[in-house]
Amino acid sequence: MADALKLTGVVLRTVDYGESDRVVTLLTAERGKVSAFARAARASRRRFGGALEPFTLLRAEARERRGADLVSLESVAVERGFGAIRGDLARIACAGYACELARELVRDAEPHRELLRLLVEYLARLDAGPAHPTALRAFELLALGAAGLMPRLGACARCGGALEAEGRLAFDAAQGGALCAGCAPRASPAAPRLAAATLRALARLQEGGLALAGAEPLAPGAGVEAREALSAFLEHHLGGRLASRRFLDEVGPLLGG
Known part of the structure; x- marks a missing residue:
């Protein structure tokens, strides 16, 4: 039947x-x-x-x-x-990565309307204009949130305390996000360290989403830190690097600022 x-x-x-x-x-x-x-x-x-x-x-x-x-x-x-995406390598790479990330974040037959809405919104923005790294970081953050894996950026992921306003802070996927100076010794040795300003920028992006990505792009240095930190966070939770990440890295120079 x-x-x-x-x-x-x-x-x-x-x-x-x-x-x-x-x-x-x-x-x-x-x-x-x-x-x-x-x-x-x-x-x-x-x-x-x-x-x-x-x-x-x-x-x-x-x-x-x-x-x-x-x-x-x-x-x-x-x-x-979304035909305009298909004529541009950078947009193809970002769209393919976004689709693979959405596929890996959810199990079969579990409705995720928020993630679908986010994916459609991101594809529509790629269709309407050039690919930008900050928009992809926003998509990663919001996709993680939709899957129940939102990294904690505004306070210490371990103790809930305030984060230092200056210096470099540990960003540990196993602990769930940024760590204050007191909890940093418990971070994994492989956990990346991010400038406090980068964490604040990511926290704003987490809150403002794709709309903020266009209005407040990450500075080049912060963008590199954010990319590597979120990549490590995703690899921890997904159990490995996405296949589409290699193509995305290859076309990286084609992405706008």
């Missing part, structure tokens, strides 16, 4: 299967992360057109068979294609 499904979501990943089929991972409003089987997706453009491409927002009709790991896609319609 197959149940009909109507889904709205973003294509996070596609994997070709056999000679003509495709397996698609979606982040949907209704079911969270879903893996779907698109029969003959590569053989017939009439059925799916160009909809089954990464970072496409689409509406889909599908069938779910009890006991099956994959739902079967019946038809799709593009809601937003």
